[in-house]
Amino acid sequence: MTALKKLTTSIEQRKSYLCVGLDLDQRKIPNGYRDSIKNMCKFALRIVDATKDIVAAYKPNLAFYEALGPDGLFLLRQIISRIPEDIPVIIDGKRGDIGNTAQFYAKACYDIYRADWVTLNPYMGYDSIRPFLEVKDKGVFILCLTSNPGARDFQRMEINNKPIYLHVANKVEYWNKDNNCGLVVGATHPEQLESVRRAAASMPILIPGVGAQGGDLEAAIVNGTDSFRKPALINVSRSVLYASEGEDFDQAARQAVEKINNQITGLQNQHANA
Amino acid sequence: MTALKKLTTSIEQRKSYLCVGLDLDQRKIPNGYRDSIKNMCKFALRIVDATKDIVAAYKPNLAFYEALGPDGLFLLRQIISRIPEDIPVIIDGKRGDIGNTAQFYAKACYDIYRADWVTLNPYMGYDSIRPFLEVKDKGVFILCLTSNPGARDFQRMEINNKPIYLHVANKVEYWNKDNNCGLVVGATHPEQLESVRRAAASMPILIPGVGAQGGDLEAAIVNGTDSFRKPALINVSRSVLYASEGEDFDQAARQAVEKINNQITGLQNQHANA
Numbered sequence: 390m391t392a393l394k395k396l397t398t399s400i401e402q403r404k405s406y407l408c409v410g411l412d413l414d415q416r417k418i419p420n421g422y423r424d425s426i427k428n429m430c431k432f433a434l435r436i437v438d439a440t441k442d443i444v445a446a447y448k449p450n451l452a453f454y455e456a457l458g459p460d461g462l463f464l465l466r467q468i469i470s471r472i473p474e475d476i477p478v479i480i481d482g483k484r485g486d487i488g489n490t491a492q493f494y495a496k497a498c499y500d501i502y503r504a505d506w507v508t509l510n511p512y513m514g515y516d517s518i519r520p521f522l523e524v525k526d527k528g529v530f531i532l533c534l535t536s537n538p539g540a541r542d543f544q545r546m547e548i549n550n551k552p553i554y555l556h557v558a559n560k561v562e563y564w565n566k567d568n569n570c571g572l573v574v575g576a577t578h579p580e581q582l583e584s585v586r587r588a589a590a591s592m593p594i595l596i597p598g599v600g601a602q603g604g605d606l607e608a609a610i611v612n613g614t615d616s617f618r619k620p621a622l623i624n625v626s627r628s629v630l631y632a633s634e635g636e637d638f639d640q641a642a643r644q645a646v647e648k649i650n651n652q653i654t655g656l657q658n659q660h661a662n663a
Numbered sequence: 664m665t666a667l668k669k670l671t672t673s674i675e676q677r678k679s680y681l682c683v684g685l686d687l688d689q690r691k692i693p694n695g696y697r698d699s700i701k702n703m704c705k706f707a708l709r710i711v712d713a714t715k716d717i718v719a720a721y722k723p724n725l726a727f728y729e730a731l732g733p734d735g736l737f738l739l740r741q742i743i744s745r746i747p748e749d750i751p752v753i754i755d756g757k758r759g760d761i762g763n764t765a766q767f768y769a770k771a772c773y774d775i776y777r778a779d780w781v782t783l784n785p786y787m788g789y790d791s792i793r794p795f796l797e798v799k800d801k802g803v804f805i806l807c808l809t810s811n812p813g814a815r816d817f818q819r820m821e822i823n824n825k826p827i828y829l830h831v832a833n834k835v836e837y838w839n840k841d842n843n844c845g846l847v848v849g850a851t852h853p854e855q856l857e858s859v860r861r862a863a864a865s866m867p868i869l870i871p872g873v874g875a876q877g878g879d880l881e882a883a884i885v886n887g888t889d890s891f892r893k894p895a896l897i898n899v900s901r902s903v904l905y906a907s908e909g910e911d912f913d914q915a916a917r918q919a920v921e922k923i924n925n926q927i928t929g930l931q932n933q934h935a936n937a
Binding site for chain 1: 686688724726727729730732733734736737740757758759760761762764765767768770771774775784785786787788789790791792806809810811812813814815816817818820821822827830831834876
């Protein structure tokens, strides 16, 4: 099964557009689970177990695991092995390097961590992306317009009245010969998300920035999916993982997911009836 | 000592502008050293031992270690611990993520791998760089114009007759309040290197692309240092690490370094006499 098919199937079967970012931050994990890698693992496995039937995908960001040293990567593998086979795993590393080196990043993401999708940075151009694209049953989400304030520094600069992020969207659409590309667009740019959606044909869009970063859920899902006609994932991390500071953190995480799922279903019904 | 002072001191004391890229590729390591991490470690330690008095810096690229799984990161730490304290270690990961996440990458690079410098990708803008800049005694080399063919896809696009890579150089110069920024410019763009050198004031430039990628050494060092007046590093990886397929690989690596050092010293003498 291709990565795209696995993704759209998971969205349909679990009736969820949510991707849970598994970003383990020791400062935020409930007391009793943050003091050792073993306990952080217990925390993460309980989050996965409590949400795996109602989310479309999981996205561990490599930074949080690398900061724990080599043992953090054993932790990551253990967490990934708990995720059911039919749920896409997105390895969020935002990698980008020359072709020869990118091959090694592809190996790390696909072979060591069994990623279905990876996130990549476009700055170094096609040959930095190609080694990933050549693994045709896997997918890549390429940074287009990111959710953070720094998106203004370069991504929104304009060339011939067209911002760089749209040049990126157009190039990625051109690279998408095997239907294994997607784009990352922050929910903090709702209007721009609409224009990327138009440029992106039927590529999936990964949308971070709802929640802690302040993006609006309705604009994100409606614009990101072109009113529920195209695939998109809304990423949530902190608001789900750290929904409770107590022993009930897993059930609180589940409730946080259910709440957003219900909001999205409500919007979907509105659009179906419109 | 600041990262910049450590770098310029190392260049002076070892009379070398070379940075050796410690990119361990099992397909290229001599027979007998490629079949296990333990043997790869022996190979790398012998390369370090044979060159440490005649090179200015070492630059392990994280991709090659990540592709070996968690054990690859133990290997990396072992190799780094063999590098003398007064030689700068550049962790080449080309990271870039939102501020909250970038903090964790900074922790990984500086605390887990005792990097003096890191390479970063500018696409996500200032808040993705800031957590690194805040560690004031460490330095960052930010991708400006990379050595690979894909540099054409976005970096050389022009905004108001100024290519994006020069916008990056200007912004980085502006961010360089604490003298801890540098730029990465490929030797495959000798003329553009000259214009970046002008935009970069006294920032150090890290120059890959000499050797396997075809960049010209003379243009790289003369343009990169503004005729030996500013700091720069010429990175070499494959041509040094894999200079011999035999048991003499370490001495062959040393000879390859000496040859380039001598070429650069010759050019330096020419410029001193000109």
